[in-house]
Amino acid sequence: MPPGTKIFDPSWVFSHLPSIWERIVQHLQLTAVPLALGIVISLVLAIIAIRRPVTYGPVTAITGLLYTIPSLAAFALLRPIFGLSLLTAIIPLTTYTLLILFRNFTAGFNAVPAEILEAAEGMGYTRRQRLLRVELPLAVPLIIAGIRLASVTTIGLATVAAVLGDAFGGLGQLITEGIQGFFPTKYLLGAALSVLLAFAADVLFVRLERVITPWSRARAGAR
Amino acid sequence: MRTPRVLALGLTAIVLVGACSGGGGSPSPASVAPSTAASAPASAPASAPASEAAKATIRIGSDNFYESKLVGEIYAQVLENAGYTVERKFGLGSRQERIPTMDAGQVDLVPEYVGSGLGFYDKTKITGDGQKNHDALQAALDAANKNITVLGIAPGTDTNAFAVRSDTATSKNLAKMSDLAAVQGDLKWGLPSDCDTNALCKGALETYGITYPPKNRTPLDACSVPMATALQGKAIDVAEFCSTQPAIAQFGFVVLTDDKQTQPAENLAPLVRNDYLAKVDATAFKALLDAASAKITTELLTSMGVEVDVDHKDVSEVAKNFLTTQGLLK
Amino acid sequence: MDGVIDFFADPAHWTGTTGIPNRLLEHLTISALSILFATAIALPIGLYIGHTNRGSSLAINLANIGRAIPSYAMMVIPLPLTLSLAPVLGYDPTFGLDFLPIFLAMTFLAIPPLLVATYAGLRSVDRDLIEAGRGMGLRERQILGQIELPLASSIIVGGFRTATLQVIATATIGAILSGGGLGRFIFDGLNQGVAGRPSIYAGAILVAALAIGVDVLLSLLQTRLTPRALRKARRRGMPGPSGPTSVVDGADLPEAAASPA
Numbered sequence: 156m157p158p159g160t161k162i163f164d165p166s167w168v169f170s171h172l173p174s175i176w177e178r179i180v181q182h183l184q185l186t187a188v189p190l191a192l193g194i195v196i197s198l199v200l201a202i203i204a205i206r207r208p209v210t211y212g213p214v215t216a217i218t219g220l221l222y223t224i225p226s227l228a229a230f231a232l233l234r235p236i237f238g239l240s241l242l243t244a245i246i247p248l249t250t251y252t253l254l255i256l257f258r259n260f261t262a263g264f265n266a267v268p269a270e271i272l273e274a275a276e277g278m279g280y281t282r283r284q285r286l287l288r289v290e291l292p293l294a295v296p297l298i299i300a301g302i303r304l305a306s307v308t309t310i311g312l313a314t315v316a317a318v319l320g321d322a323f324g325g326l327g328q329l330i331t332e333g334i335q336g337f338f339p340t341k342y343l344l345g346a347a348l349s350v351l352l353a354f355a356a357d358v359l360f361v362r363l364e365r366v367i368t369p370w371s372r373a374r375a376g377a378r
Numbered sequence: 379m380r381t382p383r384v385l386a387l388g389l390t391a392i393v394l395v396g397a398c399s400g401g402g403g404s405p406s407p408a409s410v411a412p413s414t415a416a417s418a419p420a421s422a423p424a425s426a427p428a429s430e431a432a433k434a435t436i437r438i439g440s441d442n443f444y445e446s447k448l449v450g451e452i453y454a455q456v457l458e459n460a461g462y463t464v465e466r467k468f469g470l471g472s473r474q475e476r477i478p479t480m481d482a483g484q485v486d487l488v489p490e491y492v493g494s495g496l497g498f499y500d501k502t503k504i505t506g507d508g509q510k511n512h513d514a515l516q517a518a519l520d521a522a523n524k525n526i527t528v529l530g531i532a533p534g535t536d537t538n539a540f541a542v543r544s545d546t547a548t549s550k551n552l553a554k555m556s557d558l559a560a561v562q563g564d565l566k567w568g569l570p571s572d573c574d575t576n577a578l579c580k581g582a583l584e585t586y587g588i589t590y591p592p593k594n595r596t597p598l599d600a601c602s603v604p605m606a607t608a609l610q611g612k613a614i615d616v617a618e619f620c621s622t623q624p625a626i627a628q629f630g631f632v633v634l635t636d637d638k639q640t641q642p643a644e645n646l647a648p649l650v651r652n653d654y655l656a657k658v659d660a661t662a663f664k665a666l667l668d669a670a671s672a673k674i675t676t677e678l679l680t681s682m683g684v685e686v687d688v689d690h691k692d693v694s695e696v697a698k699n700f701l702t703t704q705g706l707l708k
Numbered sequence: 709m710d711g712v713i714d715f716f717a718d719p720a721h722w723t724g725t726t727g728i729p730n731r732l733l734e735h736l737t738i739s740a741l742s743i744l745f746a747t748a749i750a751l752p753i754g755l756y757i758g759h760t761n762r763g764s765s766l767a768i769n770l771a772n773i774g775r776a777i778p779s780y781a782m783m784v785i786p787l788p789l790t791l792s793l794a795p796v797l798g799y800d801p802t803f804g805l806d807f808l809p810i811f812l813a814m815t816f817l818a819i820p821p822l823l824v825a826t827y828a829g830l831r832s833v834d835r836d837l838i839e840a841g842r843g844m845g846l847r848e849r850q851i852l853g854q855i856e857l858p859l860a861s862s863i864i865v866g867g868f869r870t871a872t873l874q875v876i877a878t879a880t881i882g883a884i885l886s887g888g889g890l891g892r893f894i895f896d897g898l899n900q901g902v903a904g905r906p907s908i909y910a911g912a913i914l915v916a917a918l919a920i921g922v923d924v925l926l927s928l929l930q931t932r933l934t935p936r937a938l939r940k941a942r943r944r945g946m947p948g949p950s951g952p953t954s955v956v957d958g959a960d961l962p963e964a965a966a967s968p969a
Binding site: 474566568570571572575596597598599603604607608610611612613 | 784787788790791792794801802804805806883884885886892895896898899900903904
C-alpha cells in the first residue's frame, strides 16, 4: 500500500453512498435475473424429467457441461456475440444455476413418498392438481435447498462479471477498481458486501422455507 | 458425469485462451472511479445547429485502466460539447481484448498509444519518434485492412519507466539508468515476461550495460499492481512502470532517467473506424479531436492521474476540469 | 495450431526450470499443499457440524467467503501483508510474492466444496442407522467413524475431487504474481501477443490434461473408498425415493458443493 493509506476510510464510503448503492443494485440484478430464469427453466426440466426419467441423464450431462465452463471463458466466448450487454453476463450466470437447481428439484420431487402420490390419485386428483397440491409442496425443502445454493453461488460468480466493464460491474467492479487504485476501502467494501449479500440470501431462503412449510418444523421437532 | 465435466473444463480452457481473455482480471495500472451514469448512454447533445445528420452517434471505448478511460472521456466530452451524441463503452479490457471489439464494429473510437499500438502488429518498427510511430501504425492498420484511421497525436506520452524505491536510490546512488550497471548484481529485477523478445526492454537494458537476463529476475506485468506492491514490499528492487502512473508518486518511487533515450514514443492518438468517419464531416471531426489531443501533455496526464487515483475524483470530473481549463469547452 | 505441436516438439521446452516437467511439478506442489491445508481445516469442521448438526449455517456461510470473492482478488489483496510480514517472520519477500498469496487463495477456494460435501455427506446418512448405533451402545466417535464416515465417504471424496479440480484449474493465476506452475506458459504467452499463442494453448492443454489425470485417479480412489455394498447403489441414475430422505441442503449433490471455476 502507498504510505499513509488507510485500511478503511469511512468518509469515502459516506461520500459515495449513491454509487456504492448503484453497484449493489447492479449486483442484485446480476443475481436475481439469472436465478429467476434458472428456477423457471429448471422447474420445467425437472417436471419433464419426472414424467420421462430417460431425459434425466442427458439433461444432467448438459447442465453439468455448462457448469464446468469457467466463467471467464463463458464471458469471453459470449462477448463477441452479445457485446457488452447484460445478456453476456446473464446467460452464463443462468446456465450455472441449472445444474444445481435441476438436480435439487428432481431430488425434491423424487423424495415425495410414492404412497402419497397414489393416495392423491386415489382421491381423484388430476395430474395438474397432483403436481400443484401434492408434489410441489412436498418437494419444497429440497427445492429451496437448491435455490439457496444457487443464489449463493451466483452472488459469488457475479463478481467475475466485472470483466465486462463499468456498465454492469457490480461489486466485482468495486473490488477491481479498488485493487487497481491501491485503495483498500473500495475492495474491502466490495468483498465484504459480496459476502454479506451471500449470507443474506442464504438467511432469506431459510426463512422462506420455514414460512411455506410449517409442517417440516413440526416434523423436525418430533425427531 | 465427472469425466465429461473435466473434458469440458479442458476444452473450454483452450477456448478461453483462444478468445484471448486474460487471466483472473488483468493487472493494469492504477484505478478508475466508476464512470457516472454507468449504464446509461451519454448526456443530451448540446444545442446544435442544422447539420444533426452529420453528427452521428459515436461509441467511444477504452482499455481497462484509468488513463485510457480518462482520455476516452476527454474525447467524449469534447464531442458532446460540439453536438455529438456519445455512447460510452469504457473498460473493454486489455489491448488484446479491445482490438477485436473494435474490429467487430462494437465501438467507433478508442484512445491508443502509438508505440505499443504499433508493437501489437510489428514490434520491429517502434521508434522514439511519436510521428514516425503514428505513421507506421497507420501503415500497419492499412496493411491489415482494418479500415481504421489514426488521428493526430498528442504531445503527451506514457512510456516505460524503470523505477526504484527511494531508499534504494539513496543507498546505491541511482538517478539515471546508466547508474544501474554498476550495481546490477545487487538488485532484484521485476521485468515483464516478454522482455526477452522485446527490443525496447531487453535491448534498452543492454544499452545500459546490463547483462541480460539479470541474475535475479522476477516476471511481473509492467505497470501493474503486483509490480508496484512487489517493489514496495522489497520482493524486487527495480520495477518497470508506465511513466504517468500515479503509483509512482503515491509510493514515492524514484524514476531513473532514460538518459540514452531508449524508450518508445508512446504518444496518445484516437483510433477511429473509417465507416464512422464516412457518416460525419470528417474534416471538422478530426479538427475537433486534434485540438483536444494537442492539449494533452505528459505533465497534465500525470497530474490528472493523481487526481483520479490519489484524490479519488471521478474520471468525468477530472476530464471536465481539464477541458475547461484548456478552453476547449464552449 | 501447428504452433502448439511445435511447442511440444521443441526439446528446450522439456528441460530446465522453465520446462514442462518442472512447471508440472510446481503446479502439482502448490495445488497439493493448498488442498491438504484446506482439508485439514474443512474436514474437522465439516465432521463436527455434520455429526452434531449445529452451527452449520455459520460454518457454511463463513466458508462461502471463498466463493463470494474472486480468486484474483483473494490473491492480490493479501500481497502487501505477505510481503510486509517477510522480515518479521523471517522468510524471503519473494516467497511472500510468488507462493503465499496463491497458496492462501487456493486454500480459501478449496474449503467451501470440502466443507459442504463433508457436511452433506454426513447428513445424508440414514438417521435410523445412527439410532441403531446408539442403541447398540456405540459412543459418538465410534458412530462417526464406523457408521457415518463409511456411508458418507463417497460424497466426501466427491467434494475432495471437486475441490482438487477447482484448485488445479485456478492455480494458473499464480503466474500473475511471478509464481511458477503451468500458468506461466499461459501468462508469458499472453504477454507476447500473436507470437505467444502456441504457449498459451500449450499451457491450457497441460492444465486440462493434469486436471483430467488427477480426476481419474481420484475417481478410482473414490470407488475404492466406497464400501462395496454401496457401490451398486451409487450407480443408480436419478436420486430415487429410496435415496436420502432426510431434508438436507443439497445432500445428494457433491458436484453442487463446488462453484464453477
